[in-house]
Amino acid sequence: MSxxxxxxxxxxxxxxxxxxxxxxxxFGTSVSEVTLLEKNLPKMNGILGTISFLETADVSxxxxxxxxxxxxxxxxxxxxxxxxxxxxDSVFQGVGELTNIIYGHIRTTLNDAGYELKMSRPNVVFExxxxxxxxxxxxxxxxxEFKGEPFFIYLGIG
Amino acid sequence: xxxxxxxYTNLRCLxxxxxxxxxxxxxxxxxxxxxxxxxxxxxxxxxxxxxxxxKANNNKFDLVFSDWNMPKMNGIDLLVACKSDQQLNNIxxxxxxxxxxxxxxxxxxKNGADDYIVKPFTANLIQGKVEKLMEKMGR
Numbered sequence: 001m002s003x004x005x006x007x008x009x010x011x012x013x014x015x016x017x018x019x020x021x022x023x024x025x026x027f028g029t030s031v032s033e034v035t036l037l038e039k040n041l042p043k044m045n046g047i048l049g050t051i052s053f054l055e056t057a058d059v060s061x062x063x064x065x066x067x068x069x070x071x072x073x074x075x076x077x078x079x080x081x082x083x084x085x086x087x088x089d090s091v092f093q094g095v096g097e098l099t100n101i102i103y104g105h106i107r108t109t110l111n112d113a114g115y116e117l118k119m120s121r122p123n124v125v126f127e128x129x130x131x132x133x134x135x136x137x138x139x140x141x142x143x144x145e146f147k148g149e150p151f152f153i154y155l156g157i158g
Numbered sequence: 159x160x161x162x163x164x165x166y167t168n169l170r171c172l173x174x175x176x177x178x179x180x181x182x183x184x185x186x187x188x189x190x191x192x193x194x195x196x197x198x199x200x201x202x203x204x205x206x207x208x209x210x211x212x213k214a215n216n217n218k219f220d221l222v223f224s225d226w227n228m229p230k231m232n233g234i235d236l237l238v239a240c241k242s243d244q245q246l247n248n249i250x251x252x253x254x255x256x257x258x259x260x261x262x263x264x265x266x267x268k269n270g271a272d273d274y275i276v277k278p279f280t281a282n283l284i285q286g287k288v289e290k291l292m293e294k295m296g297r
Contacts, residue, residue, distance in 0.1 A: 025280055026278045078183065097179045101277045101278050121227065
């Protein structure tokens, strides 16, 4: 797996395709990749779906789909046709399912290219409860927008 | 066949998925077709109990949409349990999976699933799958 670490930028088009495909099909809405951030996830008082998809003694890889509160409420309102004002079970499940679908797309693309990434169920947590991520020596943070509201994809390798 | 809602009125469907979003999407597709008898379960274990109860009540289901990756009992175990039960083995199965589980779902088809759907999908895709299956069933 050592080939992944120095080449994290090559994940970018794969992630973009997975995110845009998922939002177009499920919500009929285009989302745009706005920027590639040069630091860790911004603080946003949000909710996150995380998957640790490879863990060995030498390396761990983490996929995080992170939403500001307002963004995920807007996403789910567009889907269910009702307003969301609290972090209820529907919100947690929605974040988990979106994480699952987007990561599944990425995993298939990478495994078709010769990697052997595992599939696991997403863990959905509040931002404040996110397990320590700062130890990753390589990371890719992509900012997207859904109807003007930001959300983020974080790929960490460490 | 596919455009007549009355064909689907008596179709009994069970949706098995731990995520409300996916259950809602499948329900929308079925409702648009005119399916009125829709029951939901959040895992394979609960689904199997519902299927056994329906068997006891002589009110069996025609079609199951089942997720692959669920807590307690996954989709393939639910499929195998039904196919090994003489009173449940004629229920049609459409497996639902994420892109990353594509190979596994092909195994499910080998084990008797009628079809499969890869997430993300639209309600229109659900309609198309059911129409295709109904034609195959001659209903």
